Amino acid sequence: MLAERTAGGVSELAAEAIAERTGVRTHRVAVVLGSGWQQAAAEIGEPAASVPMAEVPGFETPTAQGHQGTIHSVVVGDAPVLLLMGRQHLYEGHAPGQVVHNVRTALAAGAETVLLTNAAGGIREDLSVGEAVLISDHLNLTGRTPLEGANFVDLVDAWDPELRALAREVDPGLTEGVYAGLTGPQYETPAEIRMLRTLGADLVGMSTVLEAIACREGGAKVLGISLVTNLAAGVTGAHLSHAEVLAEGHAAAPRLGKLLRGVLER
């Protein structure tokens, strides 16, 4: 609610608290680690300092299963990187301003580049479970926005082409896809997946699109990477389970950590 009431000021308050608690005034790069990516954080490096999200203004402890709700400052190469472990989702009942508090805080802390990671359902037939996919563009199907008023943010190249090229240098095997962001928390019906495929979506999830919009509003470059942890409904006859989602993330962690570290070291 704090983020709701004092929108605009609360991210500065949060950034100030992070600077005080970590001893790092400016973090030029931030990473949001979504479901399945938290184990990858250990591969990025040992945190120099950590702060529970619940102790930073405007954050609530994420309730989504598998989320840790911690903010780390990690030195990668010679630069401090802000790791945000977990995120808040629309399906938890949060307003858009609360959902994007993480990235607005990162920008207030000096971030000029934000890596957004998530777990997603694979729609495109050639995608497989456990695969990391670069986000090339998104469909915001949440019906919501973190923006207010006549704030006509340009979203062409919102998913930064140079950062995507850099990620492909790190791992030439990476493919790209369009991410459809929905509110959830239910997974889609097979008919909805057929609709999303027709609309041009390759991946489907319940996060990320609002954060990307907020990053672009603040002028930060964005790189997005999805971990395919299930094939979307109807792609196979299988039923979906969140437990499998988390298990897949755990299995992929070492590879994902190497990818993130490779990108962050560039």
Ligand SMILES: Nc1nc2[nH]c(I)nc2c(=O)[nH]1
């Ligand atoms: N909407 C939606 N979100 C997801 N998140 C994950 I992991 N898999 C899915 C999925 O199949 N659909």
